[in-house]
Amino acid sequence: MPPAARGRGAPPYPWSGPVIARLHGVLLAKQxxxxxxxxxxxxxxxxxxxxxxxxxxxxxxxxxxxxHTQVREDAIHLYGFVTEEERHLFRLLLTVQKIGPRLALALLSGLSRAALVSAIRAGDAARLATVPGIGKKTAERLVLELRERVGKGEVEGGPTHDSEQDARSALINLGYRPEVVDRALEKVRDKGGATDLNAWIRDGLALLGR
Structure with a gap:
């Protein structure tokens, strides 16, 4: 229905709220x-x-x-999460000024949910700033706007991750042989390791691509 047909003052789209809240089916591809x-x-x-x-x-x-469904004028974007808690934290991050879906995903990728919530509650802007794309000012804004809004239970209830082991699993899932991945990550470790999960994967891929 064209906008004019819905009358003056009508919303630009004939829906409100999330379009898709959960999907269950067969996994066709994953990266x-x-x-x-x-x-x-x-x-x-x-x-x-x-x-x-x-x-x-x-x-x-x-x-x-x-x-999480994001409806825009030119597209509908879907963001998927294995737990409701992870989706809740993603939505909470989106309420922070200048934090869009891309940076929210980067935060959830660079730190485990528990580590992310812990850093926010502790006011540890330096740790938040280790995530690629998150500068000092953005990290400080995250602490300022979310410190009193994230629950203590999320810190204790979230999963813990070893970034190197998670990177190993991710690289193997991309099709690299385990022994080749182990050699690449050993070289990353010999250089002092990486600061977060994204860095382990990025540095590992750089070596695997040689």
Missing amino acids: PEEVVVDCHGVGYRLLCPLSTFLGLPEVGESAALFV
Whole structure:
């Protein structure tokens, strides 16, 4: 229905609230930043953090994702998460000034949910600033706006991750042989290691591509 037909003052779109809240189907494809889920013959592409990628089953198996739907004038974007808690934190991050979906995903990829909440509650802007794309001012804004809004239970209830082991799993899932991945990550470790999960994967891929 064209906007004029809905009358003056009507919203620009004939829906409100989330369009898709959860998807359950067959996992058709997965990469560290996006997945495709087949639901009754329709393939849905979802952007996701690395934590979700690492928690997914193998391609061809059944998968369920909690979804955040972003409706824009020119597109509908879907963001997938393995837990409701992760989606809740993603939405909380979006309430911070100048934090869009890309940076929110970067935060959830660079730090585990528990580590991210802990850093915010502790006012540890320096740790938040280790995430690629998050500068000092943005990190300080995260602390200022969210410190009193994230719950203590999220710190204790969130999963803990070893960044190197998570990076190993991600690289193997990309098709690299385990022994080759181990050699690459050993070289990263010999150089002093990496600051976060994204850095482990990035540095590992740089060595694997040689």
